[in-house]
Amino acid sequence: MMNPESTLMFAEAAEAASVVTRQRAANAARLAELVETLRARPPRAVITCARGSSDHAATFAKYLIETRLGLLVSSAAPSVASVYGAEQRLADVLAIAISQSGKSPDLLATVDAAQKAGAQTLALVNVADSPLAGMVDHTLPLHAGPERSVAATKSYIATLAGLVDLVQALAGDDELGRALDAAPTLLRQAWDADWSPLVDTLADARGLFVVGRGLGLGVAQEAALKFKETCGLHAEAFSAAEVKHGPMALVGPGFPLLILRQSDETGEGVDDLAAEMAARGGPVLIAGGEAKGAIRLPTVAGHPVIEPMLQIQSFYRAVNALSVRRGFNPDQPPHLAKVTETL
Numbered sequence: 001m002m003n004p005e006s007t008l009m010f011a012e013a014a015e016a017a018s019v020v021t022r023q024r025a026a027n028a029a030r031l032a033e034l035v036e037t038l039r040a041r042p043p044r045a046v047i048t049c050a051r052g053s054s055d056h057a058a059t060f061a062k063y064l065i066e067t068r069l070g071l072l073v074s075s076a077a078p079s080v081a082s083v084y085g086a087e088q089r090l091a092d093v094l095a096i097a098i099s100q101s102g103k104s105p106d107l108l109a110t111v112d113a114a115q116k117a118g119a120q121t122l123a124l125v126n127v128a129d130s131p132l133a134g135m136v137d138h139t140l141p142l143h144a145g146p147e148r149s150v151a152a153t154k155s156y157i158a159t160l161a162g163l164v165d166l167v168q169a170l171a172g173d174d175e176l177g178r179a180l181d182a183a184p185t186l187l188r189q190a191w192d193a194d195w196s197p198l199v200d201t202l203a204d205a206r207g208l209f210v211v212g213r214g215l216g217l218g219v220a221q222e223a224a225l226k227f228k229e230t231c232g233l234h235a236e237a238f239s240a241a242e243v244k245h246g247p248m249a250l251v252g253p254g255f256p257l258l259i260l261r262q263s264d265e266t267g268e269g270v271d272d273l274a275a276e277m278a279a280r281g282g283p284v285l286i287a288g289g290e291a292k293g294a295i296r297l298p299t300v301a302g303h304p305v306i307e308p309m310l311q312i313q314s315f316y317r318a319v320n321a322l323s324v325r326r327g328f329n330p331d332q333p334p335h336l337a338k339v340t341e342t343l
């Protein structure tokens with residue numbers, strides 16, 4: 001069996017804390033300028049344009065922006081522009097495109113259509129000289145450095161950090177700003193958290209649900225994607241409420257659940273779900289909470305907006321190890337390339 005610490009995924013995920021530090025310093029002036037522009041021309045709504053892990057960061061953006069800035073956020077389906085060629089009315093809308101590579105044709109088509117429809121455009125993108133960066137009104141570079149493992153890790157965390165930075169600056173929320181200041185230190189601690197119970201529990205699993213709520217839903221989606229990409233393990237993400245509307249019929253002995261809980265208003269309901277699911281007899285892994293009968297994964301406490309980022313950092317290390325344990329190479333998922341171009 002290969003050494004899990006020898007993978008690119010491991011090395012890249014381990015860099016997340018320094019990426020966040022680098023990004024904040026490098027983007028400070030740009031961010032101040034962007035905030036000034038957006039204050040002068042405040043958007044009435046936001047659309048997000050993204051695929052894969054970046055789309056899961058967009059889910060986080062939705063909850064963050066809706067709860068902190070009171071703006072409606074909608075996920076743009078690229079086919080509306082790239083396949084249907086439909087025209088929309090997007091005056092006074094801010095379109096936020098999120099991408100590691102900045103070159104998937106459908107993403108570019110969506111941003112182009114949004115621009116023509118009157119939207120202001122902002123890209124959170126890692127490749128600074130990408131076509132996406134070249135076409136938008138504003139760019140917040142992710143500064144994650146080259147990411148070569150097919151599975152995105154540090155670029156995902158960099159995106160969450162960039163979104164928090166944007167929102168704290170727009171909202172003038174100093175508490176959130178301080179929470180982000182603390183993130184690199186906490187990310188290092190999160191990287192050292194022992195999530196081996198996850199690896200042991202899921203070594204032979206056939207499928208699972210990953211559950212989060214609110215600000216934690218985006219990382220639940222991201223975790224589910226990583227199980228599929230790197231571990232050959234089917235996983236679906238649900239909100240702790242949504243899972244009750246049908247999907248939980250599958251939960252029972254032999255059907256594990258991973259629950260990612262942050263310490264905010266959603267916590268109590270997530271705890272209740274965890275206890276109810278554990279009572280069904282299937283293994284329930286919980287991060288950020290405790291429930292009778294559930295297996296607790298150690299977490300680093302932080303501001304609830306930062307906790308999802310910390311949990312996904314602990315998760316990345318564990319899922320890399322799980323991939324190897326299940327006989328995969330996490331850097332080379334079957335049938336996948338680093339940059340997926342769809343229309």
Ligand SMILES: N[C@@H]1[C@@H](O)[C@H](O)[C@@H](COP(=O)(O)O)O[C@@H]1O
Pocket residue numbers: 050051055075076077078079080106343
């Ligand atoms: N967030 C949503 C995705 O969940 C959805 O899969 C996609 C469909 O896009 P398309 O219609 O281009 O396939 O739209 C958005 O990105």
